[in-house]
Amino acid sequence: MKSYRKELWFETxxxxxxxxxxxxxxxxxxxxxxxxxxxxxxxxxxxxxVFINDDEQGLHHDFGKWLEQLAPFDAxxxxxxxxxxxxxxxxxxxxxxxMGREVVVAITAGKLDFGPWERIFYGEFDGCRRKRVxxxxxxx
Amino acid sequence: MKSYRKELWFETxxxxxxxxxxxxxxxxxxxxxxxxxxxxxxxxxxxxxVFINDDEQGLHHDFGKWLEQLAPFDAxxxxxxxxxxxxxxxxxxxxxxxMGREVVVAITAGKLDFGPWERIFYGEFDGCRRKRVxxxxxxx
Amino acid sequence: MKSYRKELWFETxxxxxxxxxxxxxxxxxxxxxxxxxxxxxxxxxxxxxVFINDDEQGLHHDFGKWLEQLAPFDAxxxxxxxxxxxxxxxxxxxxxxxMGREVVVAITAGKLDFGPWERIFYGEFDGCRRKRVxxxxxxx
Numbered sequence: 001m002k003s004y005r006k007e008l009w010f011e012t013x014x015x016x017x018x019x020x021x022x023x024x025x026x027x028x029x030x031x032x033x034x035x036x037x038x039x040x041x042x043x044x045x046x047x048x049x050v051f052i053n054d055d056e057q058g059l060h061h062d063f064g065k066w067l068e069q070l071a072p073f074d075a076x077x078x079x080x081x082x083x084x085x086x087x088x089x090x091x092x093x094x095x096x097x098x099m100g101r102e103v104v105v106a107i108t109a110g111k112l113d114f115g116p117w118e119r120i121f122y123g124e125f126d127g128c129r130r131k132r133v134x135x136x137x138x139x140x
Numbered sequence: 141m142k143s144y145r146k147e148l149w150f151e152t153x154x155x156x157x158x159x160x161x162x163x164x165x166x167x168x169x170x171x172x173x174x175x176x177x178x179x180x181x182x183x184x185x186x187x188x189x190v191f192i193n194d195d196e197q198g199l200h201h202d203f204g205k206w207l208e209q210l211a212p213f214d215a216x217x218x219x220x221x222x223x224x225x226x227x228x229x230x231x232x233x234x235x236x237x238x239m240g241r242e243v244v245v246a247i248t249a250g251k252l253d254f255g256p257w258e259r260i261f262y263g264e265f266d267g268c269r270r271k272r273v274x275x276x277x278x279x280x
Numbered sequence: 281m282k283s284y285r286k287e288l289w290f291e292t293x294x295x296x297x298x299x300x301x302x303x304x305x306x307x308x309x310x311x312x313x314x315x316x317x318x319x320x321x322x323x324x325x326x327x328x329x330v331f332i333n334d335d336e337q338g339l340h341h342d343f344g345k346w347l348e349q350l351a352p353f354d355a356x357x358x359x360x361x362x363x364x365x366x367x368x369x370x371x372x373x374x375x376x377x378x379m380g381r382e383v384v385v386a387i388t389a390g391k392l393d394f395g396p397w398e399r400i401f402y403g404e405f406d407g408c409r410r411k412r413v414x415x416x417x418x419x420x
Contacts, residue, residue, distance in 0.1 A: 001141050001281050001316075001317075001419065001420050003316040003317065003419070005386065005388055005393070036141075036143040036278070037141075037143065037278060038178065038180060038276070038278060038318065040318060040384050040386055042384075042385075042386070043395075044394070044395025044396075044398065045395050045396075045397065045398075046332065046333045046334050046395075046397050046398060051237065051241075052186065052241050053186045053233055053236075053237070054186050054222075054233060056222060056225060057221075058220070058221030058222040058223075058224050058225060058230075059220075059221070059222040059230060059233055061221045061222075062220045062221055062222050062230050062233075062234070063233075063234070063237075066211065066234055070210065070350065071346065080338070080339075080342045081337075081338030081339070081341045081342055082334075082336055082338040082339040082341075082342050083338075084338050085336060085338060090338075090339060090342050093333055093334060093339055093342075093343075094342070094343070094346055096333075097331065097333070097343075097378060097379055097380070098237060098238065098378065099237055100237070100240065100241075100380065101331075101332050101380075101383065102383065102384060103241065103242065104180050104182075104242060104244055104384055105182075106145065106180055106182070106274055106276035108145055108276070113145070113274060113276065114184070115183075115184025115185050115186075115272060115274075116184075116185075117185065117186050118184065118185075118186060132395060134386055134393060134395075136318065136386035136388070136393065138278075138316070138317055138318060138418075138419065139141065139143070139278065140141050141281050176281075176283040176418070177281075177283065177418060178318065178320060178416070178418060191377065191381075192326065192381050193326045193373055193376075193377070194326050194362075194373060196362060196365060197361075198360070198361030198362040198363075198364050198365060198370075199360075199361070199362040199370060199373055201361045201362075202360045202361055202362050202370050202373075202374070203373075203374070203377075206351065206374055210350065238377060238378065239377055240377070240380065240381075243381065243382065244320050244322075244382060244384055245322075246285065246320055246322070246414055246416035248285055248416070253285070253414060253416065254324070255323075255324025255325050255326075255412060255414075256324075256325075257325070257326050258324065258325075258326060278418075279281065279283070279418065280281050
């Protein structure tokens, strides 16, 4: 069994961002030499997500508005107790639960085994900080 | 390490459906010959889910109503910008994030290693189209 | 390829609880002897979650309040049809979908390959019953 590990680093200029990282995961897969196996791609930070969906700007706008409705930003420590720690990012911890921490992708014949529209995104909900995504590939 | 790949195809007659696919995943596991390992089961389309929950019709009714409240269908492109592309399925992309893209299931002694009520479902949120689920099994 | 399986048992005194199980997963990893691979940790019950987030009491309070808003407890079988079965836990099935069934964690050099704040939690939404979490580790 082979295994391969790689970190991707991000620092988004705004609080929220959706970045297509598919080609970076494909590059890691090529470096791994794995032909059949599984690729785990996860946010290493708890106010960020890795998810698979459509690379369409209108949808990303909709995701942003929708997440703000489901888990609104509110720095007031009376609203979110987490913000009593001095942080203002309780909402980001919730947005990340909706969008998910990780994806596991099948590797078949040396490629990410994807449907026609599947793309991997890094979802940032508390940006302006350096953060990491982990890629771990196992197989042979 | 063994690996095995199988696609399941679906075309649901209505917009929304929850289909119990547990026996189809069990059949794939038997075909794979894997005794110890992991099974990844994922929707290959971004307006559909694979998830594990209860095979109970009342609960599926509740899931449908609840998802409609959290991410209502609205074809109006002023409501969801994604629908400016000519699609009307922005809500389906959101429902799929709540219910999830994939499950990873442990394989022990040649069987899906499940608790008493765990069953695997295909969740369709934009039906009347041919769509696929991927099963990828690795182990030995 | 090595594989290792372990169950953790819980019976929480209240309906809802978030328990940090990171050290128990680390102990299982040590027992497995796996140096490079993947660890799957999943709830074996469909009204409970396993998720990764912050070990901060204020945040857990916020998660509880937020989940109650998104999927309120209501024993009335006219509100949730699932409760016509005699259960009163339809809301718990929904809360578990938001928080997720499982996490997959990379194993690198014999350790859980985590970012600085990642901790694994068991999330209980219908407690006062004996329930299990499954840890399945594969690798070498």
